[in-house]
Amino acid sequence: MPSRVQQKIVIVGGVAGGMSAATRARRLDETSFISVFEKGPYVSYANCGIPYALGKVIKDDDALILQTPAAFKDRFNIDVHVNTEVVGIDRENHTIDVRSVGTDETYQVPYDKLILSQGAEPFRPPIEGVDLPHVFTLQTIPDLKEVELFLSKHEVKHVAVIGGGFIGLEAVENLRHLGLEVSIIECAPHVVPPIDIDIAEPLHTELRHNQVLLHLNAKAQRIEIGRVVLADGYEVPADLVLLVAGVRARTSLAREAGLKIGKTGVTVNSGMQTSDPDIYAVGDMVETEHRVAGHPLVLALAGPANRQGRLAADHIYKRAVSYRGNVGVGICKVFDLTVAITGLSIRELRQMGQDPLWVTVHPPDHAGYYPGAHPITLKVAFERYTGRLLGAQAIGTTGVDKRIDVLSTAMQAGMTIFDLEHLELAYAPPYGSAKDPVNMAGFVGSNVLRGDTEIIHAEELNTEELEEAQLVDVRSPGEFSRGHVPFAVNVPVNHLRDSVTTLDKGRRIIVYCQVGYRGYLAYRILKQNGFDVVNLDGGYKAIVQGGFTALQTPSETK
């Protein structure tokens, strides 16, 4: 039934959260007046596809435009105003000040309920030359068109990408598709700073394999025509510079209106209401509870933005809803690899003062005997004692997205590492294994928590430890000869029972194999024979793949 009061719902921002709110509001109420004001020329476009349109993987830029203002009018009876900026909010009188881009014409629009969905803006590092004409961001369709125009008008051979996060890496891959030479300038020690370095390291290999030049721990000091000068004086050639160094919540309108702002974005309650109950805010501009971190955080992700928009509309129409917060799930294709994370990394957990446990496994994405199997490296973090899942990271060629989605679901359900042992997942040889990688992580992690095995991580292996302990490599002599940890002796696991007498019971043993399984078997044998022993998590592969060069002895070196 039509409601008695015809509400005026005004939405600021016409992408993701904003349009989700607008269309949900219409579905809930045919009679409301619903208007959307969008500063840019497009609404409801697929900004996640922009790097791929740049690389012509998506052939036509127009494929990114999912809906037009006319389509919203026709289908939803929603008034969409593009090229129209909202410049002020008069909370007392329930009006917004609106300015047409270009004409500077300003007018007022009344609202009963206002939904802010202004997103986040690309961070522009305060460096010299950042406003030069060959420096671009890559967030919107106009950004894309500007880059394309520049590429068509100038002879661009080399591009410098400032920022090695997900968007930066997507841009890099697509620039390579265009045949351009590409450098990444990343201030962190590794690309994709939210993940841990051991999971990021294979990305470096993949990027170099694709002729991408990597500048890590690198600070862009100055941009000039033709180059980016780093803090150490190194000159990175750059006919074009892309700034993809993260985003910042767009909070200025909310701030000027006196709405409460948190550390990283606009503060909202679980109904997506700001400190003014008639003003909602959704998407990349708000802080929502991070369910693992336990405090509010901005997450620039399309999925949460869409759900928040929908939920704000629900709340306006007095539906029983509550936003649950996020766990933070990210995924990125980097040439032939996929990297993904859910929850928090070990580094982030430690920064928050936590002392998490974690395990690393490298099982194939599907049954090894079926063609096309590739290993996935899967790292799962969990709380000491309780086993509560805190995060998971994975890297591999195929099947990474599936495992992260399963682990993300498990984490959101409040599952523990013990639950992963029991998890029943679809198995046929083309798709998985009877013991799925997720189960494997569960087995190993549960063994650790139950005390059936003690593990040590590659990052904990310092020179002192190596010299004091007995390092036992339980792989085959062939594997050992192709590279091993300094000071290690080779006792293949199958000979270990016969060789225990040759080992020193007075010294701790660090045992390792290639991926961790034989090391675990060796641990069990040695432990039951009275040794003090630990197994290297993720095996020698974790050392090599994780970039722990000091822990590698080249072949045949003693």
Next chain:
Amino acid sequence: MPSRVQQKIVIVGGVAGGMSAATRARRLDETSFISVFEKGPYVSYANCGIPYALGKVIKDDDALILQTPAAFKDRFNIDVHVNTEVVGIDRENHTIDVRSVGTDETYQVPYDKLILSQGAEPFRPPIEGVDLPHVFTLQTIPDLKEVELFLSKHEVKHVAVIGGGFIGLEAVENLRHLGLEVSIIECAPHVVPPIDIDIAEPLHTELRHNQVLLHLNAKAQRIEIGRVVLADGYEVPADLVLLVAGVRARTSLAREAGLKIGKTGVTVNSGMQTSDPDIYAVGDMVETEHRVAGHPLVLALAGPANRQGRLAADHIYKRAVSYRGNVGVGICKVFDLTVAITGLSIRELRQMGQDPLWVTVHPPDHAGYYPGAHPITLKVAFERYTGRLLGAQAIGTTGVDKRIDVLSTAMQAGMTIFDLEHLELAYAPPYGSAKDPVNMAGFVGSNVLRGDTEIIHAEELNTEELEEAQLVDVRSPGEFSRGHVPFAVNVPVNHLRDSVTTLDKGRRIIVYCQVGYRGYLAYRILKQNGFDVVNLDGGYKAIVQGGFTALQTPSETK
């Protein structure tokens, strides 16, 4: 520390559950005597890979043999006896009677704890000719070798596969890879009887597209050389016949020993103990609690078998463990399609006396604007009122396994259809959408449970209903002209607001579009305008893909 009592652990059956139990037992205790008796010539082989070895997708049959008895001795100090059948259990004296296959030599072996892992045997339908020399099963490596030998020695042109379940379909695909003509004889109305017919129907199309001859609702009456004669007299040409008509738990040894047997397999408690606490049973021969059905069932699946074996060993060593039961997850590649199920189908739920709700969505596996997107049909069942997830079925080209694994995890965590709305999954254009298919199912299902939409399923549309109700097709005129439901009028959703006056408020409206979304928008418009309306779940696509031919009017028919 070595335990004081050196236990004698004897395991009957050397595949999946048996070997998992044996190796876990060794890891837990170095001192036990562990023996495995396997009737066949191989242990620890990948029986799930056998259809693919037949089709030479797995090039070398030996790739299926994961471990040898010698390897178990070397690595685990486990004594594996192949070609050795256990023919009796003397529970009082704690011994088993063992017979060497071939020699008929019999001897006794003592045990402290006995673990039965005998699996299931292929069901041999009691039909004339079932023992003819060209009739084979396809469960073991010797089965595989016999089929391969027959194919090499005889001129086989046509194969009849009796049974259209997962293994049957895998066999069919692989026989087609060999260039053979293949017929399926399935007694149910559709292949893969555990799934619903609307999800199975696209498999029929795919099989026919690959020149597979389908005999549904068909009973093999008699097998002769060169043919299988059906109950209706039809003769299916068959130079070779494969029997893949399901399996039956191997319970005879347990039964003769007086162990408690359930309706479908050996009865065990949550520690995998049979009615004799010193005898455990695991894998395809036991009944375990089906967590959705709420009663014990045999599940012939490798994952649960492995976990049960591990758990039996844990229980023997007094670990705090408890088997949680299964939800039943199955997946199968059928040429270019993947079909998968978790939990129960609508048909099965109804057979159990339940009255489930369900929704059907057809979203793309990843963002539609990124190359290579293909639709997935996803059907999610949930409990009326509570929304508790009861099952999910999916079919599509890619991404089916991921969605079923996510839904299986959600179901095992006790999640509801409402939880699926909130689920945070990894999104980047190559992998998914901001609103994942799982979220979409959650949105639609939650709308149904909250009363925001009322749906009707294609199977509920009978002729009476069609004649009494107003059928409104809200797709475009172009879509409408390519085929629609009889008696439907075409009112594109964008014109619906202007056309409400042309519709009859006194008659119920059944609205539909192509996949359900525009129908939902139309539902909301009509409902708020005071109409009695329902939306067709899954849209016209559900009618066409589900094989509801009576509900289809060919193009331009009035």
